[in-house]
Amino acid sequence: AQKVTQAQTEISVVEKEDVTLDCVYETRDTTYYLFWYKQPPSGELVFLIRRNSFDEQNEISGRYSWNFQKSTSSFNFTITASQVVDSAVYFCALSEYRYSGGGADGLTFGKGTHLIIQP
Amino acid sequence: DVKVTQSSRYLVKRTGEKVFLECVQDMDHENMFWYRQDPGLGLRLIYFSYDVKMKEKGDIPEGYSVSREKKERFSLILESASTNQTSMYLCASSLPRGATEAFFGQGTRLTVV
Numbered sequence: 001a002q003k004v005t006q007a008q009t010e011i012s013v014v015e016k017e018d019v020t021l022d023c024v025y026e027t028r029d030t031t032y033y034l035f036w037y038k039q040p041p042s043g044e045l046v047f048l049i050r051r052n053s054f055d056e057q058n059e060i061s062g063r064y065s066w067n068f069q070k071s072t073s074s075f076n077f078t079i080t081a082s083q084v085v086d087s088a089v090y091f092c093a094l095s096e097y098r099y100s101g102g103g104a105d106g107l108t109f110g111k112g113t114h115l116i117i118q119p
Numbered sequence: 120d121v122k123v124t125q126s127s128r129y130l131v132k133r134t135g136e137k138v139f140l141e142c143v144q145d146m147d148h149e150n151m152f153w154y155r156q157d158p159g160l161g162l163r164l165i166y167f168s169y170d171v172k173m174k175e176k177g178d179i180p181e182g183y184s185v186s187r188e189k190k191e192r193f194s195l196i197l198e199s200a201s202t203n204q205t206s207m208y209l210c211a212s213s214l215p216r217g218a219t220e221a222f223f224g225q226g227t228r229l230t231v232v
Contacts, residue, residue: 035220045209045223091161106152106177107211107221111161 002027004094006110013082014118021077021113023092029053034068034075035093035107045091051075079115087117122146123224125210131230138197140227142210148222149215151193152177153185156207156226168193169215200231 003026013019025034036048049059051068059066063080079086093107126141144151152167154177164177166185174185182204186194193212197204207228211221 037223043207044225045211047220047222050220093162106154106164106167107162108164108178109154109162111159 002029002032002094002096002108004092004108004110006090006092006113008113009111010114010116012116012118015084016081018078018080019082019115021079021090021092021115023075023077023110025073025075025092025094027073027094027096029096031096033095035095036066036075036077037091037093039089039091039112041088048077048090082115082117084117084119087115089114123210123212123222125208125224125227127227128225129228129230131232132197132200134201134231136197136200136231138200138229138231140195140197140208140210140229142193142195142212142224143191144193144210144212144222145191146212146222147190148212149190150213150221151187152211152213152221153183153193153195154209154211155179156209162209165195200229202231205229205231 005024032053034051038046038048049066056068065078067076089112091112092110095107123144132138150169153165154162156162163179165183166177168174168187171190184196207226209226210224213219213221
């Protein structure tokens with residue numbers, strides 16, 4: 001069975017600090033997908049990044065960067081120079097590849113990390 | 120702009136009522152999902168569907184059923200609502216085999232009294 005662990009329930013930092021959100025996953029599949037979503041106070045989940053299990057390259061998008069390490073089953077998310085608008089709940093999620101039934105199973109989510117950026 | 124639309128943003132129902140939550144997507148996605156979100160528990164998968172009339176149980180299907188008669192529409196049914204089904208319900212859709220991320224609706228906050 002697949003599992004995603006976000007050990008940090010809540011993180012509070014002052015604006016402009018860098019912050020890293022941890023994500024550790026478990027799966028028996030060799031083909032799988034990892035995701036990060038942001039949920040601002042409005043409630044709608046916003047997609048941030050998708051990674052497949054064969055692509056371990058780190059990715060940077062503006063102030064956001066992701067570090068994927070299969071050796072430690074981790075997919076961590078770093079925000080550089082945080083801003084108040086980054087305040088939200090962030091979810092890491094895992095989806096295993098299905099060979100029948102039309103595609104990937106539903107996402108398994110971690111419990112989320114509530115990030116608070118103080119001005 | 121891609122869209123997953125849930126029929127209600129807020130809903131209040133009485134214990135024992137039959138409740139329908141509707142979700143429509145306009146992206147021609149094969150996969151559709153229903154999740155519930157509770158504080159401290161994150162999102163948990165209730166049911167998903169990978170094709171019309173096809174469905175599979177997720178992690179917490181008890182007390183729920185689903186219907187997918189058309190590709191664009193996926194309904195979640197609470198046969199007899201109970202107070203422990205008070206929650207935020209999120210619908211999502213995606214292409215098969217992880218080809219894209221899942222797109223989420225705005226959520227329905229259901230209160231059962």
